[in-house]
Amino acid sequence: MKALSKFFIKAVILLFIGLLAAGIYAYTIISLDARKLIEYKPELSTEVIDRNGKIVAYVFKDQHRLYAKYDEMPKKLVYSLVAIEDSGFFEHKGVSPEAILRAIFKDIQAGSFVEGGSTLTQQLIKNTYLSNEKKITRKIKEAILALKIEKALTKEQILEVYLNEIFFGNGYYGVRTAANGYFHKNLEQLTLKESAMLAGIPNAPSFLNPIKYYDRATKRANLVLMRLKNLGWINEQQYNNAIKERPIVYKESLTQNLAPYAVDAIIKEYEPTMEDLRTGGYKIYTTLDVKLQSAAKEAALKAYSNAKVYSSNNSLNVAVVSMESATGNILAMVGGVDYVKSPFNRAVSAFRQPGSSFKPFVYQVALDSGYNPASPLDDSARSFEIIQGRGRPTIWNPKNYDGKNKGYMTLRQALIESRNLPIINLVDSMGLLNITDKLDVLQIENMPRVMSIALGSLSTTPLKMAQLYSIFPNGGEMLTPRLVDKIVSRDGEVILQTDVKEAGEFTIPKQAYLMTSMLQDVVRRGTGTAANVDEIELAGKTGTTNNNVDAWFCGYSPEISTVIWVGRDDNKPMNHSITGGKTVASAFSVYYKKLISTYPKTKRHFDMPEGVETGTIGGANEYYTDISPFPIDQNLLDNNATDANATDMNITDSANEDNDGNEGHKPPSIDEIFNNAVPDEQGGGM
Numbered sequence: 228m229k230a231l232s233k234f235f236i237k238a239v240i241l242l243f244i245g246l247l248a249a250g251i252y253a254y255t256i257i258s259l260d261a262r263k264l265i266e267y268k269p270e271l272s273t274e275v276i277d278r279n280g281k282i283v284a285y286v287f288k289d290q291h292r293l294y295a296k297y298d299e300m301p302k303k304l305v306y307s308l309v310a311i312e313d314s315g316f317f318e319h320k321g322v323s324p325e326a327i328l329r330a331i332f333k334d335i336q337a338g339s340f341v342e343g344g345s346t347l348t349q350q351l352i353k354n355t356y357l358s359n360e361k362k363i364t365r366k367i368k369e370a371i372l373a374l375k376i377e378k379a380l381t382k383e384q385i386l387e388v389y390l391n392e393i394f395f396g397n398g399y400y401g402v403r404t405a406a407n408g409y410f411h412k413n414l415e416q417l418t419l420k421e422s423a424m425l426a427g428i429p430n431a432p433s434f435l436n437p438i439k440y441y442d443r444a445t446k447r448a449n450l451v452l453m454r455l456k457n458l459g460w461i462n463e464q465q466y467n468n469a470i471k472e473r474p475i476v477y478k479e480s481l482t483q484n485l486a487p488y489a490v491d492a493i494i495k496e497y498e499p500t501m502e503d504l505r506t507g508g509y510k511i512y513t514t515l516d517v518k519l520q521s522a523a524k525e526a527a528l529k530a531y532s533n534a535k536v537y538s539s540n541n542s543l544n545v546a547v548v549s550m551e552s553a554t555g556n557i558l559a560m561v562g563g564v565d566y567v568k569s570p571f572n573r574a575v576s577a578f579r580q581p582g583s584s585f586k587p588f589v590y591q592v593a594l595d596s597g598y599n600p601a602s603p604l605d606d607s608a609r610s611f612e613i614i615q616g617r618g619r620p621t622i623w624n625p626k627n628y629d630g631k632n633k634g635y636m637t638l639r640q641a642l643i644e645s646r647n648l649p650i651i652n653l654v655d656s657m658g659l660l661n662i663t664d665k666l667d668v669l670q671i672e673n674m675p676r677v678m679s680i681a682l683g684s685l686s687t688t689p690l691k692m693a694q695l696y697s698i699f700p701n702g703g704e705m706l707t708p709r710l711v712d713k714i715v716s717r718d719g720e721v722i723l724q725t726d727v728k729e730a731g732e733f734t735i736p737k738q739a740y741l742m743t744s745m746l747q748d749v750v751r752r753g754t755g756t757a758a759n760v761d762e763i764e765l766a767g768k769t770g771t772t773n774n775n776v777d778a779w780f781c782g783y784s785p786e787i788s789t790v791i792w793v794g795r796d797d798n799k800p801m802n803h804s805i806t807g808g809k810t811v812a813s814a815f816s817v818y819y820k821k822l823i824s825t826y827p828k829t830k831r832h833f834d835m836p837e838g839v840e841t842g843t844i845g846g847a848n849e850y851y852t853d854i855s856p857f858p859i860d861q862n863l864l865d866n867n868a869t870d871a872n873a874t875d876m877n878i879t880d881s882a883n884e885d886n887d888g889n890e891g892h893k894p895p896s897i898d899e900i901f902n903n904a905v906p907d908e909q910g911g912g913m
Contacts, residue, residue: 278514311454547561581770
């Protein structure tokens, strides 16, 4: 008997300890769950914003949620929710005994759980932490949590949490997100009918999705309106007006990314140091302009469609970068023709040969070394002994695109016609290292020190070319490109601020203007005439590499520099008719026509800086400076008795093939550079 008594006592003690532990555990869990709502700080989408305050994209991880404070929520929206879900919300303490008794009665009648009797507070708890199973244990825990939350928060705070946490269908979490997505409106712009429609959706978000089931959502909204009228919260006139309204619901969400390649570039740069970039509710203020981004897309499609006429190859692609020259601010970035099919960003990651679009930088070195746009250059063919990889000597026989030579011609005309031999002979006469040492300021990755650099036989990206071309309108100063102006936390604190950053001085204003005047002539009467826009002064240069592997147009207006590239992702030749002049220049024109129609007050004329003079030489007007005076050997231009084809020889070329496709293009080796170092344009005016 004693043994049985001891066993019973031990059992009671163990049971008590077990119940106590279970109670402590349950209380702890309930307290933790309550704290999550009491100290509510949900994952929020990060907003990417353009320079004019327009949304470019929302970046998020699992749930797209934009936060709204209670004071930002219109009363008609709050009352609509309370009316349909919990009309006694402002009176009860989190649990409604009357609603529970009514629900129990209905459950008994039905013989199963059919009604929950939940308050808004309980609904919030159920949707946030608990299952939808109608079990007594779940209801008890739900009630305890509701009482704790109601004790800790005001009614307004509970509604704020509810309307930010709840799911509204279509991937929208929170009422601000839903208003933004379904109606393309801010909360304060909502009508009574739109508010009623939103208030009705959380009851069955998928079933009442107004995009898929507009009539269902409207019927539910009308029920909300009837409830508001019966409660006396709206009058008859308000009810009748709202019932008649048919809100416009947008199928295309404002969550669409307007600049996916640029947004990817931002994420790639900042996410390594900001682990909560996608969940922290940041505001990323960019340098982008959504209107110019649209213009850049249009230009990209123009270049792509031009190329598609001659090539149906699936690897054909395009890139566009537009930059504000005086700041380095990237205004638009298109990294490919279709982001969904290929998110690889060709604008920043595709290393390609720029061809003759690089010639202006070699010529600028010559100008800064005493040459003038009127200086005579030798357009005669010559053979050069060069040293390739592993020290192998070989003979290089460069040629012009037309296989002909014109004897002596001015530097200006050589650039206008994009002839190859004059610039190669110029590099030879000046000394290759004298040229490349000056080009080092441009900070081109792995820039080769070879003669064919005169023809752009190097490897770089469209973004880098846009940076380089901004040098000329910026008076010779190179700036670091930037996409982000500042990043602001969800609490309004500026956590990152970028500034305009100088990257090096390549030349000075008066010398840069000489180049601008020549590149204007390229557009007016040279290989880039298709880029011309009558209403604005433009300067630029075409580029087409060997076997038509790459086609470029790089240029600028007085304020904005833009680069467009077309090529194949597999780095193989395109059709011979696809050139910088024929295919890409017209797309450049499309962009600037859109730019001036969008911003009519944009600067349209280049300013001539101090130190540039105008004079006449050889019967023609020309610019000069104290650094680039008129030449004294102009007689060479009238005595071009050179045998045009005496030493001209064809060369065998092989394209630099990279089969990595969309994984990027590696810079070519020295051997590959020389194999590709050949003419630019395929005919005059291209």
